[in-house]
Amino acid sequence: MEKIHCGFYGSILFFIILLHFTNGELDYSIQEEVKHGSIIGNVVKDLGIDVGRMIARKARIQTERNSRGYCEMNLRTGDLTVAKRIDREELCGEKASCVLKFDLLLESPLELHRISLKIDDINDNIPLFPKDTIKLEITESADKGARYRVNAAHDADIGQNGVQSYILRENKHFISNTQTTSAGIKYAELVLNQELDREEQQDMKLLLTALDGGSPQRSGTLTIDVTVLDANDNAPVFSQAVYEASLPENSPLKTHVITVCASDADEGVNGEVTYEFNKMSDKSRKLFSLDQKTGDVTVIGDIDFEEGSKYEIYLEAKDGYGLSTDTKVVISITDNNDNVPIISLQSLTNPVPEDVSPGTEVGIINVEDIDSDQNQQFRCFIQQNIPFKLIPSIKKYYSLVTTDKLDRELMPHYNITITAIDEGSPPLSSFKTIQVSISDVNDNPPVFEEQSYSSYVPENNKPGHSLCSVKAHDPDWRQNGTVIYSLLPGEVNGAPVSSYLSVNGDTGVIQSIRLFDYEQFRSFKVYVMARDNGSPPLSSNVTVSVFITDVNDNTPQILYPAPEGNSFMTELVPKDAQGGTLVSKVIAVDGDSGQNAWLSYQIIKSTDPGLFKIDLHSGEIRTQRDISDSDNMKQNIVVAVKDNGQPSLSATCSMFLLISDNLAEVPELKDMAYEDSSSKLTSYLIIALVSVSTFFLTFIIIILGLRFCRRRKPRLLFDGAVAIPSSYLPPNYTDVDGTGTLRSTYNYDAYLTTGSRTSDFKFVTTYNDNTLPVDQTLRKNATDFEEVFGNLDVSPEVGILAEQIVIKHLCFN
Numbered sequence: 001m002e003k004i005h006c007g008f009y010g011s012i013l014f015f016i017i018l019l020h021f022t023n024g025e026l027d028y029s030i031q032e033e034v035k036h037g038s039i040i041g042n043v044v045k046d047l048g049i050d051v052g053r054m055i056a057r058k059a060r061i062q063t064e065r066n067s068r069g070y071c072e073m074n075l076r077t078g079d080l081t082v083a084k085r086i087d088r089e090e091l092c093g094e095k096a097s098c099v100l101k102f103d104l105l106l107e108s109p110l111e112l113h114r115i116s117l118k119i120d121d122i123n124d125n126i127p128l129f130p131k132d133t134i135k136l137e138i139t140e141s142a143d144k145g146a147r148y149r150v151n152a153a154h155d156a157d158i159g160q161n162g163v164q165s166y167i168l169r170e171n172k173h174f175i176s177n178t179q180t181t182s183a184g185i186k187y188a189e190l191v192l193n194q195e196l197d198r199e200e201q202q203d204m205k206l207l208l209t210a211l212d213g214g215s216p217q218r219s220g221t222l223t224i225d226v227t228v229l230d231a232n233d234n235a236p237v238f239s240q241a242v243y244e245a246s247l248p249e250n251s252p253l254k255t256h257v258i259t260v261c262a263s264d265a266d267e268g269v270n271g272e273v274t275y276e277f278n279k280m281s282d283k284s285r286k287l288f289s290l291d292q293k294t295g296d297v298t299v300i301g302d303i304d305f306e307e308g309s310k311y312e313i314y315l316e317a318k319d320g321y322g323l324s325t326d327t328k329v330v331i332s333i334t335d336n337n338d339n340v341p342i343i344s345l346q347s348l349t350n351p352v353p354e355d356v357s358p359g360t361e362v363g364i365i366n367v368e369d370i371d372s373d374q375n376q377q378f379r380c381f382i383q384q385n386i387p388f389k390l391i392p393s394i395k396k397y398y399s400l401v402t403t404d405k406l407d408r409e410l411m412p413h414y415n416i417t418i419t420a421i422d423e424g425s426p427p428l429s430s431f432k433t434i435q436v437s438i439s440d441v442n443d444n445p446p447v448f449e450e451q452s453y454s455s456y457v458p459e460n461n462k463p464g465h466s467l468c469s470v471k472a473h474d475p476d477w478r479q480n481g482t483v484i485y486s487l488l489p490g491e492v493n494g495a496p497v498s499s500y501l502s503v504n505g506d507t508g509v510i511q512s513i514r515l516f517d518y519e520q521f522r523s524f525k526v527y528v529m530a531r532d533n534g535s536p537p538l539s540s541n542v543t544v545s546v547f548i549t550d551v552n553d554n555t556p557q558i559l560y561p562a563p564e565g566n567s568f569m570t571e572l573v574p575k576d577a578q579g580g581t582l583v584s585k586v587i588a589v590d591g592d593s594g595q596n597a598w599l600s601y602q603i604i605k606s607t608d609p610g611l612f613k614i615d616l617h618s619g620e621i622r623t624q625r626d627i628s629d630s631d632n633m634k635q636n637i638v639v640a641v642k643d644n645g646q647p648s649l650s651a652t653c654s655m656f657l658l659i660s661d662n663l664a665e666v667p668e669l670k671d672m673a674y675e676d677s678s679s680k681l682t683s684y685l686i687i688a689l690v691s692v693s694t695f696f697l698t699f700i701i702i703i704l705g706l707r708f709c710r711r712r713k714p715r716l717l718f719d720g721a722v723a724i725p726s727s728y729l730p731p732n733y734t735d736v737d738g739t740g741t742l743r744s745t746y747n748y749d750a751y752l753t754t755g756s757r758t759s760d761f762k763f764v765t766t767y768n769d770n771t772l773p774v775d776q777t778l779r780k781n782a783t784d785f786e787e788v789f790g791n792l793d794v795s796p797e798v799g800i801l802a803e804q805i806v807i808k809h810l811c812f813n
Helices: 043-047 088-092 282-287 669-673 683-711 782-789 796-812
Strands: 016-022 025-031 039-042 060-063 071-073 079-082 099-106 111-120 133-139 147-150 163-168 174-180 186-192 203-212 219-229 242-248 256-259 274-279 288-290 296-299 310-318 324-334 342-348 361-368 378-382 388-392 397-402 413-422 429-439 452-458 466-469 483-487 501-503 509-512 523-532 539-549 557-560 569-573 582-585 587-589 600-606 612-614 620-623 634-642 650-659 747-752 761-767
Touching: 025 039, 025 043, 039 043, 043 111, 060 071, 071 099, 088 111, 133 147, 147 324, 163 174, 163 186, 186 203, 242 256, 256 324, 274 288, 282 288, 282 310, 288 310, 342 429, 361 378, 361 429, 378 388, 388 413, 452 466, 466 539, 483 501, 557 650, 569 582, 582 650, 600 612, 612 634
Parallel strands: 025 111, 133 219, 242 324, 452 539, 569 650
Antiparallel strands: 016 025, 039 079, 060 099, 071 079, 099 111, 147 186, 163 203, 174 186, 203 219, 256 296, 274 310, 288 296, 310 324, 342 361, 361 397, 378 413, 388 397, 413 429, 466 509, 483 523, 501 509, 523 539, 557 587, 582 620, 600 634, 612 620, 634 650, 747 761
16 A cells, blocks of 8 residues: 555544535544544545546645644545544644644646644643642631632643633632633632631641543642641732743743742731742743742743744742732744755656657656745745756746757756745755756667778688778667668679678678679679667668779780690791891780789790890890891790789790791791600501502592682691781692781781692791781691591591691692
8 A cells, every 4th residue: 555644643533524625625623642544534535536546646745844744645545544643732732723734746737735634632631730739828817718829730631621620629618719810721719718727727738629621521639738827918919910022033041031020018928929830831841941039031942933933831929828829921932044945856757758848847846944924935946057947836836847858968967956045034045956867769870980981802802801890879878879780782793792791780890701803893882781779770871882902813814826735836037037027926915903914025945045035015026136047947935924913923835936038948847846756657657648548538638629729718737927918829829817916017928838748938028918817817736627537536646647648639739
């Protein structure tokens, strides 16, 4: 059960009466000393409030200072019950009306209801005399009917439960009368009913009983010791019927309050007056003292206006032989501004979402000053330059509301200092600082540190190679600020981007998945998305450009002359060639780029090292000097082609040069092509050659030669680097198709002779017309004649010999 406290518990039965509910206030009445848990009333039902909303609206009892802790409210039923013992005399003293006041406070919206609880008196206190025993001295000469006043008994209860009458135990000399003062105090008077005789009875005891009017009736007794003396016929008389004094609160101890004065017309002992308290509350006894001889009233306790603003004290003046009279002293306490305003936080929404709209109520503040009048008035405010303000709401309540949009990323919390200053003199102030935290809302997308990213990666990189790292920041908090990275769908070179790259979702590190080849593609772009974990999530994208750098991973490729294979390249060099004459050119390419594709040419092996040279960059082969008759006719040159990469890659090729002006001087092609071979013709080759020549080839060659000469030009048996225009061919010479790597101005015409077992070259002249493309350069192997002779299962030597025979037959016919 949820409860709100406001009082002490007691132990006796009670009676509760619901008085009325008017003008937004509830008035209840309850007797003091009721049991703890006794129901006072149902606040929810009496106010017409939905009981189901009590907890949601944070219903609670807000009490005044002197009303705290005496009652509690059950939020589930709305019952207002007693929480602790209620003693009307302790709360209100002698006040005729004792009312506890407190507020029922509800939030969302702020609602305030005033509740008044009247405490009815019960007869729980007995009448008490100031003293248990008093002495009364009466002269024997006192006349019958003489009256003697007795100090009134004090009953803490009020009204009918207070002292109502006095009864004197039966005595032949005295009877009692009950009298009432102008202040409404009932006291007893002893009336002499029979004259006294000191010689007969000098001392006597009287028993006086004070009765209240409660039910059940309670009483208190006083013993009166009467001593019979000689005559004392004058009682003391006060100078004033009522004494009034004003005393500031917080007066120091021994402060003089007032002096009472009474005179007695008698002389001697009969005229000596003493003073004493007659009737006063227990609280008054702790605050004031009385000088019995001078009548001075002084302060002996802490005077607090908030504890009591007025005190009524009854004094008695008595002469030496017991005649007395009383007076009333009224002490009014004046308020000093000695209490600072008390600031209490009644409700606070904490944390406050950063997306709340301006004007939203986030807290309820209560300010109370227990001083009075002007000292109780106050001003309440908070500091400037914060998006909050205080708005006066109901009575002493203020609403704390927002005045502007909140942004947790700019200010995650606010320390709000509430200041309350009263209007006393001098003014007193109090401060209370509350911290309001701003809760995060996912209102910021991730922002990359850079507008775009670039990465340079060498080709042939290993899978898992880190290209770069993207970084995005999200100023939001916790999961709203947690960034996850991912690749947006796309294609690179026709394949999904995910097959090339991956990104670490937590760190933003981009890694390669497979090798890159600079020769396939040189750059591409991908898009990386940074997404937070908010709800809904926010994201942003960034472009990552990947540039693939070239690595020297391609060996130079020689286009001319062919670096390998069964064919061989031959160039014809005139005998009268002078130094610097261009004789051939090496053509090569490199699949790399930049300096990795810069090629250089170098002769690494030559038959005559001093005869030919090659240009470092163009690959053109020229004579270094004039050709002499002593130079070897057959020259073999090995050229190395290197790129400029690190490390450098290279390729080599061989080129054959023939120094001759007359084709008849050219050695046998077979010997040239296979000059390094030590193999000789065996008997098997001779038999095969004779058999083919005799039985088959003659007839086939004649027929096929006629058809071949009509439809196409004959092809050469070796790879020529020179194109031969048909206008230079004699009638009985075959044409050599093909072209080399030289420019057209350096190409040569060549003729093939037909009269010997092998063919001869003859140098004629240069020309610059009818140059054939590079791909038409003749590269002939033995298999090229399969279309004429069929597939001959013979050795290479037999194939070469067969080629020579075919050429002879073709040329002679």
